[in-house]
Amino acid sequence: MTERPSIQFPGIEGVSFYLKSQDPFYPDCAVLKPTGARCNINCAYCFYLPKKKIYPGSDFSMSLATLEEFTKQFLALQKNEATLVFQGGEPLMRDSSFYEKAMDYQFRYNKNHVKINNAVQTNGTLITDAWCEFFKKNKILVGVSLDGPQSLHDHFRKDAAGKGTFDRVVHGIRLLQKHKVDYNILSTIHAGNAGKPLECYRFFRDTLGAEYLQFIPVVNRNNEMLYQVGTEVRPESVPPLAYGRFLVTIFNDWVKRDVGKIFVQIFDTTLANSMNVQGGLCTHAETCGRGIAVEHNGDIYQCDHYVEPSRLLGNINKGDLFSMTNGERQRTFGAGKRDSLPRQCLVCEHYAVCHGECPKNRTRTTDEAGKTLNYLCEGLKLFFSRTRPAMEVMAKLLREEKPPALIMEMIRQGRFSL
Numbered sequence: 001m002t003e004r005p006s007i008q009f010p011g012i013e014g015v016s017f018y019l020k021s022q023d024p025f026y027p028d029c030a031v032l033k034p035t036g037a038r039c040n041i042n043c044a045y046c047f048y049l050p051k052k053k054i055y056p057g058s059d060f061s062m063s064l065a066t067l068e069e070f071t072k073q074f075l076a077l078q079k080n081e082a083t084l085v086f087q088g089g090e091p092l093m094r095d096s097s098f099y100e101k102a103m104d105y106q107f108r109y110n111k112n113h114v115k116i117n118n119a120v121q122t123n124g125t126l127i128t129d130a131w132c133e134f135f136k137k138n139k140i141l142v143g144v145s146l147d148g149p150q151s152l153h154d155h156f157r158k159d160a161a162g163k164g165t166f167d168r169v170v171h172g173i174r175l176l177q178k179h180k181v182d183y184n185i186l187s188t189i190h191a192g193n194a195g196k197p198l199e200c201y202r203f204f205r206d207t208l209g210a211e212y213l214q215f216i217p218v219v220n221r222n223n224e225m226l227y228q229v230g231t232e233v234r235p236e237s238v239p240p241l242a243y244g245r246f247l248v249t250i251f252n253d254w255v256k257r258d259v260g261k262i263f264v265q266i267f268d269t270t271l272a273n274s275m276n277v278q279g280g281l282c283t284h285a286e287t288c289g290r291g292i293a294v295e296h297n298g299d300i301y302q303c304d305h306y307v308e309p310s311r312l313l314g315n316i317n318k319g320d321l322f323s324m325t326n327g328e329r330q331r332t333f334g335a336g337k338r339d340s341l342p343r344q345c346l347v348c349e350h351y352a353v354c355h356g357e358c359p360k361n362r363t364r365t366t367d368e369a370g371k372t373l374n375y376l377c378e379g380l381k382l383f384f385s386r387t388r389p390a391m392e393v394m395a396k397l398l399r400e401e402k403p404p405a406l407i408m409e410m411i412r413q414g415r416f417s418l
Helices: 049-054 064-077 096-109 129-138 166-178 197-208 240-257 265-274 321-326 328-339 377-399 406-412
Strands: 029-032 081-086 115-122 141-145 183-189 212-217 291-294 299-301 312-315 362-365 372-374
Touching: 029 064, 064 081, 064 096, 064 321, 081 096, 096 115, 096 129, 129 166, 141 166, 166 183, 183 197, 197 240, 212 240, 212 265, 240 265, 240 377, 240 406, 265 377, 299 321, 312 321, 321 328, 372 377, 377 406
Parallel strands: 029 081, 029 291, 081 115, 115 141, 141 183, 183 212
Antiparallel strands: 291 299, 299 312, 362 372
16 A cells, blocks of 8 residues: 555554564564663553563663674574664663664674664654754654544653643654654554544644554553453453444545555555555564564563563573574464464454454453453454455455555545445
């Protein structure tokens, strides 16, 4: 649907990268935590801030030695293209000299001359003109977290003093626009904004002028550390059907007027998957395991959503990245996304576009021992079933080497109806 690179959608919930058929198995995407779980705001639904308790007494500051060692080992594994996403906590709490060194290390250790995509996922409150100049100079894509208009955004995204952060985030976005920095919006869908899909979408499109959007469901397990265990979810989690209705409502508005103008990650991914082409969301890929998380102290975890002791692979300062990520443990983790699905998923008519979504959201027990169903299943089925006819039309247009945006004219002429 777009010729923009897949990295146009970085972020905490859906790092965009293509899962290639590779042997040996190695990570081509890494989420680095320069400030660990340290952040300047206190979002009520954040699944990562509780992870501070894993590192008591830490200053949550990645050393340059750790950054260099990881960059050297990571790039030595790459063959074609690699993605590095700097995330937090809040990564802009480190000054730009840290990221200058990151660029230097990438230049120094890119012996295989691969394409390197750099992105920063930020809450947007610390963006300045100087940061924008740095992003522009180094071609760093910026993902900004924003949950909709002010009342919806500030519902959960407050600072430590309990004040909303909306005005500061929008100011940061305006600076990115002023400096013509590539950016996208990451909007979490939760209990506070799930009932306002058009208010969110039209705010991003009409008020902000954003062109690249992610809509990410909040599903938090109900335990102190928000580890991926247990079957109950916390109250901030988006209700399953509300999530599906949210996406369908936006899709119906988008497909009438915005195809080829506004790019919504899950729409792009669903269209790609419907054509048997690997889409850009790891959550809707058949397997996973090639996107790792790198903690501030060099600890390597299987995934950013699994920063918990049982998922620790090792430490970059004490071991070999290839051995950590190419072993049976990480391969099993990646294949487990498919292999742990219950039969009702595998025979579902939407399996090819869904693939069971993310394992972290599989909270519902089934009759099959050890196999769980996705908490969002009802909403995902609603979304895939309601959008399938339009997806099939756009897929047909693409196969005929025609732009999928032609569907808008078909709708206007009455040749296709939603």
